[in-house]
Amino acid sequence: MSILVNKSTRLVTAGITGSEGTFHTLRNRDYGTNVVAGVTPGKGGQDVDGIPVFNTFRDAVDKQGANTAMIFVPPAFAADSILEAEDAGIELIIAITEGIPAHDELRAYQVLKKNGRSRLVGPNCPGILSPDKANVGIIPASFFKPGNVGVVSRSGTLTYQVGNELAQSGFGNSSIVGIGGDPVPGTDFIDVIGLFQEDPETELIVMCGEIGGDAEERAADFIAEHVTKPVVGYIAGFTAPPGKQMGHAGAIVSGSSGTAAAKAAALEAKGVKVGRTPTEVAQIAMEILGH
Amino acid sequence: MDLLEYQGKQLFARHGIPVPSGKPARTVEEAVAAAEEIGYPCAVKAQVQIGGRGKLGGIKIAGNKDEARQHAEAILGMDIRGLTVYEVWIEGASQIASEYYASVVFDRSAKAPLVLLSTKGGMDIEAVADEDPDAIARLHVDPLVGFQDFHGRRLAFEAGVDADVVRPIGALLKKLYNAFVAEEATLVEVNPLIITPEREVKALDAKVTLDNNSLFRHNENAELRDLSAEDPQERMAHDRGLTYVKLDGNIGILGNGAGLVMSTLDVVKGAGGEPANFLDAGGGSKADAITSAVEVILANPKVTAVLFNIFGGITRCDEVARGLIEAFRQLDPKVPFVVRLDGTNDVEGRQILAEASLPNVYTEATMDGAAAKVVELSK
Numbered sequence: 001m002s003i004l005v006n007k008s009t010r011l012v013t014a015g016i017t018g019s020e021g022t023f024h025t026l027r028n029r030d031y032g033t034n035v036v037a038g039v040t041p042g043k044g045g046q047d048v049d050g051i052p053v054f055n056t057f058r059d060a061v062d063k064q065g066a067n068t069a070m071i072f073v074p075p076a077f078a079a080d081s082i083l084e085a086e087d088a089g090i091e092l093i094i095a096i097t098e099g100i101p102a103h104d105e106l107r108a109y110q111v112l113k114k115n116g117r118s119r120l121v122g123p124n125c126p127g128i129l130s131p132d133k134a135n136v137g138i139i140p141a142s143f144f145k146p147g148n149v150g151v152v153s154r155s156g157t158l159t160y161q162v163g164n165e166l167a168q169s170g171f172g173n174s175s176i177v178g179i180g181g182d183p184v185p186g187t188d189f190i191d192v193i194g195l196f197q198e199d200p201e202t203e204l205i206v207m208c209g210e211i212g213g214d215a216e217e218r219a220a221d222f223i224a225e226h227v228t229k230p231v232v233g234y235i236a237g238f239t240a241p242p243g244k245q246m247g248h249a250g251a252i253v254s255g256s257s258g259t260a261a262a263k264a265a266a267l268e269a270k271g272v273k274v275g276r277t278p279t280e281v282a283q284i285a286m287e288i289l290g291h
Numbered sequence: 292m293d294l295l296e297y298q299g300k301q302l303f304a305r306h307g308i309p310v311p312s313g314k315p316a317r318t319v320e321e322a323v324a325a326a327e328e329i330g331y332p333c334a335v336k337a338q339v340q341i342g343g344r345g346k347l348g349g350i351k352i353a354g355n356k357d358e359a360r361q362h363a364e365a366i367l368g369m370d371i372r373g374l375t376v377y378e379v380w381i382e383g384a385s386q387i388a389s390e391y392y393a394s395v396v397f398d399r400s401a402k403a404p405l406v407l408l409s410t411k412g413g414m415d416i417e418a419v420a421d422e423d424p425d426a427i428a429r430l431h432v433d434p435l436v437g438f439q440d441f442h443g444r445r446l447a448f449e450a451g452v453d454a455d456v457v458r459p460i461g462a463l464l465k466k467l468y469n470a471f472v473a474e475e476a477t478l479v480e481v482n483p484l485i486i487t488p489e490r491e492v493k494a495l496d497a498k499v500t501l502d503n504n505s506l507f508r509h510n511e512n513a514e515l516r517d518l519s520a521e522d523p524q525e526r527m528a529h530d531r532g533l534t535y536v537k538l539d540g541n542i543g544i545l546g547n548g549a550g551l552v553m554s555t556l557d558v559v560k561g562a563g564g565e566p567a568n569f570l571d572a573g574g575g576s577k578a579d580a581i582t583s584a585v586e587v588i589l590a591n592p593k594v595t596a597v598l599f600n601i602f603g604g605i606t607r608c609d610e611v612a613r614g615l616i617e618a619f620r621q622l623d624p625k626v627p628f629v630v631r632l633d634g635t636n637d638v639e640g641r642q643i644l645a646e647a648s649l650p651n652v653y654t655e656a657t658m659d660g661a662a663a664k665v666v667e668l669s670k
Contacts, residue, residue, distance in 0.1 A: 075504060101505035102397060103434070103475045109402055110435050126604065140604045140635055155550020160602045160634060161658065181549055183399045183477075210550050213399045236553035239560045240569075247534045247549025247571040249504060250399070260557075277558050279659055 001201040002130035002175045012037040012060040014081045015072035031135040036064040057088035071095040079104035086118045095122035105184040120186025126156035126178035147172015150196035153208035165282035174202040181248025189219035211237035212251045216263040224270040233267045233274040235260040295338040297380035299497030306470035313382030322363035325381040335362040338378040377518040390483035397477040403431040408450040412483035438468035459492045475505035540565025543588035543597035547606045555600045564666035581614025596669035599630040608632040608640030627651045627668040631661035
């Protein structure tokens with residue numbers, strides 16, 4: 001088992017004819033992901049290395065049965081693309097695009113919530129990998145093998161770092177989910193941790209947070225109430241100064257809220273062990289699973 | 292992007308939010324001319340993004356031309372908590388009967404705009420929230436529906452504003468909300484929102500934060516500058532499309548991906564070092580971006596050692612290695628570099644570095660090892 005992406009994923013890429021869109025879509029297909037279509041308005045009827053391109057998401061769904069969308073279009077048009085995918089009835093929308101205006105994200109989020117038929121992961125995320133089943137996004141899959149550790153993270157490269165530490169300690173992954181570093185993520189820690197709790201293959205959950213917002217604090221409460229599997233945490237940004245945005249649009253300490261120390265304390269208060277370095281996360285995982 | 296008070300007030304004025312009349316000035320002469328035009332008494336206000344600037348001597352009232360000159364001379368160029376004052380805002384002094392507080396914030400937790408109103412204005416709203424949370428009326432607005440007139444009335448009644456200003460305050464909140472949406476702000480705050488003895492409602496201060504990601508469609512806002520807050524290295528990095536934040540220490544840091552760079556800062560600090568900067572070279576960086584980033588890091592004279600921490604996903608380690616070699620060719624750095632390369636094409640990257648045998652470059656296999664090494668070399 002795994003969560004969100006697997007062998008039944010039928011992927012359509014928005015922005016498939018752009019250079020990044022083409023490159024990563026083909027990489028995902030090479031990995032074994034079932035890529036069924038691309039969408040680029042005005043380029044319907046063409047193909048990208050055999051993958052048919054359609055003008056609209058509706059066509060991609062009607063003709064190819066796409067059920068998962070990967071959004072690779074530029075930030076100014078990305079929210080529109082997300083809304084089009086939702087309107088076409090795509091169940092899972094994974095938005096890789098970085099730099100989408102916050103108010104666009106807010107509207108897209110509220111529409112998806114109101115209609116209740118699609119899940120958005122991201123934006124500004126590396127995507128989702130379920131080793132040996134499917135890879136949707138830009139996660140370098142060669143570092144990861146199947147296993148029993150579920151990883152959820154706000155940051156891409158930090159996920160690779162932590163995942164690599166775990167791999168070197170002998171752990172594989174059920175799924176690795178990047179929820180993204182933006183202020184309004186479509187899917188939060190809570191949602192993914194809930195899915196890992198229900199996934200029989202996952203025995204340990206690793207969550208990598210960072211400064212800004214209160215998603216980690218809310219996750220701590222959720223874990224205490226709903227999660228029986230062990231959870232190991234990591235928070236980046238202990239040394240980040242207040243008021244400075246550390247790269248991600250969502251990574252900013254404002255006033256006294258959103259600090260790494262407060263997040264680690266909130267998690268530890270609910271019994272979640274928090275590694276102070278990525279290496280320590282792997283050590284704690286070893287202690288818990290006993291390798 | 293945080294706006295200066297006067298930039299915020301000019302933005303408010305565009306949306307019909309009443310503000311005192313005023314003019315910005317960058318020289319004493321400009322300030323005096325502005326004061327003469329506006330009339331006396333007028334306020335000379337330092338334009339820096341620091342709370343409590345009045346107590347630090349950054350706001351003075353001028354009763355005549357001589358005082359306007361005297362205050363402008365004193366305030367322009369002064370240092371307020373490390374920020375130099377490059378601009379003042381001259382505005383007509385206001386009579387105050389009551390001081391309220393109003394704001395619209397982008398509430399990440401609720402994923403909706405949150406409108407706040409309180410009759411306890413003029414002081415630190417976080418202190419009010421701690422001591423007397425009931426004194427602040429709050430309302431989340433569904434962004435798909437927008438701010439309705441009844442929202443304004445409800446907030447005004449709940450906050451307990453004077454009965455005669457319920458409707459004007461409600462109308463102001465609606466304008467504030469619409470400005471928040473139209474300008475794609477993440478914060479618009481008025482503290483104090485004043486009621487004059489003539490029962491006029493006016494924004495006496497303005498705090499506005501705009502979403503950087505939306506500036507491409509707001510040219511007027513994208514051109515605004517805060518000279519006092521612009522660090523030369525930060526500007527240089529910005530011009531080169533790099534994400535750079537200057538810090539206080541002496542170890543230059545370069546990594547790829549915001550989370551990994553933050554984590555690197557933490558690990559370096561844990562190893563006893565002090566990072567000089569946050570620099571995210573971004574995903575898919577090519578050699579020239581790396582060279583450019585090294586130049587930005589070395590432009591800070593405090594840097595005594597540099598750490599590269601790369602975990603390649605889209606970024607290829609061989610490109611990073613080539614960029615570093617090119618940086619050495621162009622810049623001939625005098626400080627040691629510690630390089631940790633992992634991920635896509637890491638073997639090639641390490642081999643390229645080994646063959647180049649750059650002076651004073653050390654490779655480390657792990658993030659922890661690299662942090663320890665750079666701390667040792669930085670001393």
